[in-house]
Amino acid sequence: MTPPPPSPTRRIRLGVDFHVWDELFQGSRSHILGLYRAAIALAPDIDFLFFLDGTASLQQAHAEFSAPHVSLVRMPKRPGPVRLGLQLPWLQWRHRLDLLHMQYKLPLLSWGRYACTIHDVLFETHPQYFEPAFARQMHYFCARAARRSALLLTVSDYSRQEMARQYGLNPEAIHVTPNAVDHRRFYPGQEGAAVVRSLGLEPGRYVLTVGRLEPRKNHVTLLTAYASLAADAPPLVIVGQRDFRHDAVFESIASLGLNGRVKVLETVSDTQLPAVLRHAQVFVYPTFAEGFGMPVLEAMASGVPVITSNTTSLPEVAGDAALLVDPQDAPGLAASLSSLLAKPRQASALATAGLAKCQQFSWETSARTLLAGIRHTCGG
Structure with missing residues (x-):
């Protein structure tokens, strides 16, 4: 009725x-x-x-x-x-x-x-x-x-x-x-460095991705791309809980010889996450498909340069304020990572563009x- x-x-x-x-x-x-x-x-x-x-x-x-x-x-x-x-x-x-x-x-x-x-x-x-x-x-x-x-x-x-x-x-x-974005939680600056150190990370020196450990988030391609970077590249930090077919993530870490260079954090709390985002050197989100892509917006609001996929909703969310890559192209993803890590001015310009972009939402x-x-x- x-x-x-x-x-x-x-x-x-x-x-x-x-x-x-x-x-x-x-x-x-x-x-x-x-x-x-x-x-x-x-x-x-x-x-x-x-x-x-x-x-x-x-x-x-x-x-x-x-x-x-x-x-x-x-x-x-x-x-x-x-x-x-x-x-x-x-x-x-x-x-x-x-x-x-x-x-x-x-x-x-x-x-x-x-x-x-x-x-x-x-x-x-x-x-x-x-x-x-x-x-x-x-x-x-x-x-x-x-x-x-x-x-x-x-x-x-x-x-x-x-x-x-x-x-x-x-x-x-x-x-x-x-x-x-809740700008009371996600914003740029130095706050939260102690939280980051408590997780075994060095503020400002790690590549970050956030997302459940499942095939759609495309961790395997990211790991393949990261494995081709120089040995002195900042560590890759994966924040996310285990989900559907998560074993592929850990198998790739082992087979690519990345055990000492990749850190998987499965228990980052809601209160810790903003600090972890804020202190990342680069945020990368090479997902195969999203309906929106909230982590991209949260990373931008945190003043971090972003690399994300050129598929589904991601171009709509990121616009020209992120480097867009084919999520199946590991060499292309590696090149984008290398570029941002080696070129501080490019990374800073992208971070500034991201801060402006997230204000549109x-x-x-x-x-x-x-x-x-x-x-x-x-x-x-």
Whole structure:
């Protein structure tokens, strides 16, 4: 049953599935947090209801969620089928929502209208980088969300075009709310050097990549490129947790004889990561495919020169403020690394360009797009 649109005199009641707050820091968590911190400030006329387990920790970490038009509703942490099949349908009905904002997957029982953010459809366009069962599951949920959502959103024009192509949609019907950077966490300077040293790194003298240890992030090509650099090149630091087919990373390190030159850090915390980024000499992100590429933006905001791929969403995010390379071209990647390591002026110019580029992305701008879509959908 779908509730009628609110009258002009009635406040919009917007629910948000915020369960990602209770999980590991990742792109979808950064996105929904940054987006709604801005939206709350911009829309005192909307009643926001956030559904999550860690209500107290969210309020303690971010004062915006204590605003008078915000309600944090405890949704105990449960497996996905319970959350989608029982908890969210009940909360949607109980709180008489005008719209419920989800990411990727809609509740299994429908009680009203939905907004849904599908960050990417890489499981459709690049299925070789995903477990087949996962790709089939995501196809079902995202195709369903694309059909049933009253408001459909994504994070880049690349993702918008691919969503439209995969699901037979009009691209103009998909709203783009790009990611941005939390500049309170990611900024240039010398702060955090002690954190970097505590991890066994020398500030300003390491090449950094950040991303889960899985084939799509293309660590093997990066390791091959790095192995061709001079023996006195700064160490390569890989920050990321083990994921799908991660063994290839460690096998490549061993087979290329890089055990003494490559450091894999699997337990860098959310509070340590900004310092690790800030003190890198070069940031490299040669991923095969992304829906956006948040680490590129965070590295730019940290004042670090960036090398990234010339595929999918990365040219849209990086523009001419990074060196773009073919992710399958190990010699080309090695040449770009050698160039930035050997030419401080080039590296400095690229870092300056990156700082300017990341200013083009704003949570406030994305929140205004979101709120316009919500008001149009709800008749407010």
